[in-house]
Amino acid sequence: MSSDRIDAESKVSGNQANIPARIRRELEIDDGDQLRWQVEDDGSIRVQVIQQQTGTFADFDGYAGEEPTDVTSDHDAWGVDVE
Numbered sequence: 001m002s003s004d005r006i007d008a009e010s011k012v013s014g015n016q017a018n019i020p021a022r023i024r025r026e027l028e029i030d031d032g033d034q035l036r037w038q039v040e041d042d043g044s045i046r047v048q049v050i051q052q053q054t055g056t057f058a059d060f061d062g063y064a065g066e067e068p069t070d071v072t073s074d075h076d077a078w079g080v081d082v083e
Contacts, residue, residue: 008020019029029035032052039045 008023010018010020023029027049028051029049030052034050034052036048036050037045038048
């Protein structure tokens, strides 16, 4: 991406700024995603999109949402170390 190119513009209202639809679509930004802001030494801003995790157990430690679960056998044992 060229640093002198303007892809889109938006206005600030209060403490909020809208992300133009074209940018949201191109970067696949959805509701619930987070934006990480960083001010560079030259005064430019870097924004990183952090995609939200999805899945039933996405917010629990120890589960990455990638392996299938069986609620009938895993429910009571979830998070319990079996010795």
